[in-house]
Amino acid sequence: MFTKIFIFVLIFVLSQEQSHGALHGTTKKMVDQANKNGPYLGLVIPNMFEMNPLLDNPHYKSSKLVIDYAGRRFRFGKIYKKPVILVMSGMGLVNAAVATQLLLTLFEIEGVVHYGIAGNANPNLHIGDVTIAENWSHSALWNWQRYGDGPENALPFEGEDGFTREIGYLKFGSYSTNGEDNLLNNVWYQAEEVYPVDGTPEKTQQAFWIPVDSDYLSLSKILEKLKLEDCINTTTCLSTPPKVTTVQRGTSANIYLDNAAYRNFLYTKFNISPVEMESAGVALICYQQRVPFITFRALSDLAGGGSATSNEADTFSGLSANNSVLVTVEFIKLLTDRYNRKLLKTF
Numbered sequence: 001m002f003t004k005i006f007i008f009v010l011i012f013v014l015s016q017e018q019s020h021g022a023l024h025g026t027t028k029k030m031v032d033q034a035n036k037n038g039p040y041l042g043l044v045i046p047n048m049f050e051m052n053p054l055l056d057n058p059h060y061k062s063s064k065l066v067i068d069y070a071g072r073r074f075r076f077g078k079i080y081k082k083p084v085i086l087v088m089s090g091m092g093l094v095n096a097a098v099a100t101q102l103l104l105t106l107f108e109i110e111g112v113v114h115y116g117i118a119g120n121a122n123p124n125l126h127i128g129d130v131t132i133a134e135n136w137s138h139s140a141l142w143n144w145q146r147y148g149d150g151p152e153n154a155l156p157f158e159g160e161d162g163f164t165r166e167i168g169y170l171k172f173g174s175y176s177t178n179g180e181d182n183l184l185n186n187v188w189y190q191a192e193e194v195y196p197v198d199g200t201p202e203k204t205q206q207a208f209w210i211p212v213d214s215d216y217l218s219l220s221k222i223l224e225k226l227k228l229e230d231c232i233n234t235t236t237c238l239s240t241p242p243k244v245t246t247v248q249r250g251t252s253a254n255i256y257l258d259n260a261a262y263r264n265f266l267y268t269k270f271n272i273s274p275v276e277m278e279s280a281g282v283a284l285i286c287y288q289q290r291v292p293f294i295t296f297r298a299l300s301d302l303a304g305g306g307s308a309t310s311n312e313a314d315t316f317s318g319l320s321a322n323n324s325v326l327v328t329v330e331f332i333k334l335l336t337d338r339y340n341r342k343l344l345k346t347f
């Protein structure tokens with residue numbers, strides 16, 4: 001008798017879990033419970049190297065709540081009393097997009113802050129500077145043109161909702177050391193296909209430059225006054241004191257860039273400063289879900305510029321990661337202060 005009841009209860013519990021589809025019983029309960037304490041600011045972080053300085057930051061108070069789902073860990077806490085959820089994305093655009101979409105699908109999120117280190121394509125900036133790019137793009141969605149064709153020839157599948165010659169191209173032949181042509185010919189930069197939450201499903205739209213949230217951007221201008229760390233110890237310091245600076249454009253691709261010629265191309269052609277592997281994934285998801293986002297990326301290497309021997313990335317990457325956290329935490333303080341001022345005004 002006892003075992004019969006036990007089996008019945010067990011089956012009931014199992015079918016309960018299954019009726020929730022992919023998001024199962026206990027996890028679903030935890031998610032629902034967590035959402036009662038929202039809305040949250042979502043922090044998408046490339047890896048532990050950039051997450052750890054935030055976990056160590058005295059202004060981050062962990063709530064001890066952790067929800068693991070679909071291979072991702074969502075950590076709950078507060079920064080200056082602002083409820084936050086931290087999620088590590090992992091490297092590259094697919095990881096960044098998946099982590100961001102899960103964050104937005106599961107939780108009540110009012111905005112997304114993404115931070116980390118980056119390569120620098122802008123010769124006017126220095127290692128250690130923290131950039132706030134106004135626009136982000138994914139710059140490795142290409143149409144690779146056949147040898148013999150040039151800018152006057154239409155691309156395959158060119159036209160409305162198809163490929164375009166509007167954004168521009170890279171000609172490999174322009175970079176041969178002996179001035180000769182190159183069979184790799186041209187690659188044409190293409191916009192991403194997007195499906196915004198307020199669009200018609202299955203009706204394609206295009207997006208190349210994705211702007212960060214204008215309100216977050218104007219608020220973050222105040223951060224340009226912030227004093228950043230410039231030494232890793234008592235003897236080794238950056239030659240130029242680092243600063244927080246707004247720049248026009250950043251770009252992401254599933255490419256670790258350590259090549260001076262391509263770095264120079266990205267800067268002269270597109271006025272790109274930070275170069276990395278995740279922001280565009282976060283940007284494209286937030287853009288489609290109509291959630292405000294901003295990215296803070298600290299420049300930790302020259303993406304192939306500079307001399308190979310100086311190996312800046314190794315020496316200052318920890319400092320850069322720390323500075324990207326410093327800027328993120330200060331930004332959240334500004335958000336909280338402004339919210340408090342608004343509250344005061346309503347009384």
Ligand SMILES: *[C@@H]1O[C@H](CO)[C@@H](O)[C@H](O)[C@H]1NC(C)=O
Pocket residue numbers: 052053054056057229231232318319322
């Ligand atoms: C970065 O911050 C951590 C604390 O999270 C500290 O232990 C470390 O020394 C800092 N690194 C540098 C290079 O400033």
Ligand SMILES: *[C@@H]1O[C@H](CO)[C@@H](O)[C@H](O)[C@H]1NC(C)=O
Pocket residue numbers: 232233234235236315
């Ligand atoms: C400071 O860091 C540099 C680079 O890691 C190292 O070579 C040097 O010995 C350190 N100096 C001190 C005083 O720890």
Ligand SMILES: *[C@@H]1O[C@H](CO)[C@@H](O)[C@H](O)[C@H]1NC(C)=O
Pocket residue numbers: 134135209210211248249
């Ligand atoms: C940023 O993107 C928006 C929307 O695509 C565009 O209107 C604006 O001119 C862009 N600004 C820069 C600096 O690229």
